[in-house]
Amino acid sequence: MPLLTPPVGNLPDTSLIIGDTRVSDSSGGTHPHLYAGNGALTSEVPMAGPVEVDRAVSAARAAQPGWERMPPPQRRKLLNAFADLIERDADLLTDLAIIDTGTPRVQAQRGGMVTAELFRYNAGWTDRLEGSVLPTWPAAALDYAVPRAYGVVAIIVPWNGPSISAGMTVAPALAAGNTVVLKPPELAPYAVLHLGKLALEAGIPPGVLNVIPGGPEGGNALVSHAGIDKVHFTGSGPTAQRILAAVIPHMTPVGLELGGKSASVVFDDIDTSIVPSLLHGIITLSGQGCINPTRLIVQDNIYEEFVAIATQTMAAIPMGDPNDVNTVMGPVVNDAACQRILGMIDRADSEGARLTTGGGRLGGELADGYFIEPTILADVDNSSYIAQNEVFGPVLSILRFSDEADAIAMANDSEFGLAGYVYTNNLKRAHRVADQLDVGNVWVNGFAGIPASAPFGGNKMSGVGRLGGKWGIEEFTRMRNVWVGL
Known part of the structure; x- marks a missing residue:
């Protein structure tokens, strides 16, 4: 093999995944992905624009009620099947991580197995979400609080370890009953696009996980979309500040996992x-x-x-x-x-x-x-x-x-x-x-x-919220209180 030649034979289909449809002719144009090892072009990756964002959000909204109401054991079974396929393709995901960012093989080979474990762990939470029965006064009543999914969650993952980041965010979001519009970075789209393909192969219903690579235009269209119920972003502080400004019109809640020193x-x-x-x-x-x-x-x-x-x-x-x-x-x-x-x-x-x-x-x-x-x-x-x-x-x-x-x-x-x-x-x-x-x-x-069971997140300019364990599931649920007069 010539020096610094990436395993390009393993490049996946780079078209967007919206529902069960692959979209290659996108309104956001294309991004030339360059291999970090030698600066050579690997492919022109289609970028989502506002049109594709709107289609992806619509697909997620259509799929969300059925996904949340699916019996938890069935949802768990599908997420575990997804994890099985990720584990099956761990070697391919290693190759894709190398192509994505030039990650050395000795480090990249952890990605697939860690991602699979994150989906397995979170799959176990599908039937363990608990509410509370609350005391009432002065009238006799039954008052109870139950966790519910937000609905449609926009998740933006970073280019450094995008498949693991997807496991930390997409897995709890899906386990809690949300559907997801996932934006992988233009700098590292390949591994995450393959995860989207595996979700459909596992039998997860179309629209539950949509994968739309995009640049700033697509990202802004996604986080500012009226059909998004929550945003989770992993990346830099300046981009996070732009996201916070973009969600103000709809008061969309945001989770942030940002940088550190x-x-x-x-x-x-x-x-x-x-x-x-x-x-x-x-x-x-x-x-x-x-x-x-x-x-x-x-x-x-x-x-x-x-x-x-x-x-x-x-x-x-x-x-x-x-x-x-x-x-x-x-x-x-x-x-x-x-x-x-x-x-x-x-x-x-x-x-x-x-x-x-x-x-x-x-x-x-x-x-x-x-x-x-x-x-x-x-x-x-x-x-x-x-x-x-x-x-x-x-x-x-x-x-x-x-x-x-x-x-x-x-x-x-x-x-x-x-x-x-x-x-x-x-x-x-x-x-x-x-x-x-x-x-x-x-x-x-x-x-x-x-x-996977530990809370992860930062203070100050390093972010808001926690991923991992029960805290990660709680990040993608919100409580509903029900009061019944007796």
Whole structure:
């Protein structure tokens, strides 16, 4: 196989899925999808415009009453059948993730299995949604509250891990009885389009899940549509603010899972031999993850040793062809991302950060792809631009702290509040610090992923609402109170 050639033979049908119809001649035009490994065109992907959005919303509205009223065991059976097909096609979904964003195979191969597990877990909630019987006064009455689906939910997933994001959002939305209009990103449409095909193959009724890739025009038409009962968006803060403005005329409720500038607080009682394991923040997805720990706040006593080990480790990270099983870190998503990331590195340098490794774009046989060297910036000031803004690239900022109170203050000095990490062998300290971090998720001495049963979401500018577990189901239901006079 030639270097950096994606598995293009596995490209799915790129036409939109509206009900049980495939639409390729769309009013939103097309988007040229470029493979991040070499910048080559993979295909022209049809984009939904207002016409296709309206058709998709109509299909979802027509299907919603029957889907919600379907006996829960039957709805569970269909969602489990969907999960079976996702698991069956896990290898294909791996290939599609590589094509979508250049995700290295060693990371992409988790996507299908994790997505299947998310659908299996949420399928189990279809007959477990509970209400309450409430006390009444002064008259005799029966008062009860029951959870109901919102109706039609618009879900917009990001380009970094779109199939897993679909599992975290679409699965609970469908399990709760909603129908969905799902917009995958124009930068990474393939895996999510395949999920739409599998939903129909599993027997999920047409219109329950509609998949319409689109750009800003299609996205705005979707979130501002009068037929949408709730919006859930995963992505950047500026786009979220535009969505909030767009839903005002209809007062459509919105759930948001946004960015982060997550801090790892590293105390001096750890063994510095674990330093390489703390660097997944810039290795995983080339740093393009909202929960990636991209600020390392390290205690004085081990700071220089930590910086030296981290620098040596990063310089040895295997980069290259995402298709190669030996590649650990691949490209970033596109050329615009390269330019933005390099600009932020240059700014950090001008603001006094110490570049210890990386800082440039790779050349040679990787020059046509979107490869940025894994980069470490030491001696970063927590008030600097690089420390306060999401890079979304393979750039790690290392900061110094003196004591526990200092570390907590630095970690919380951010407009984001998605995730925090604590590394210490002192159990009391671990609990103390975890309790004081103003974030939605804390990991202590490691990162084991996000279980389907756990709540996930952020504080402050990192979003509104929670996904996962019963909280994820509640995100897509609303309570109805019924009072019956006796």
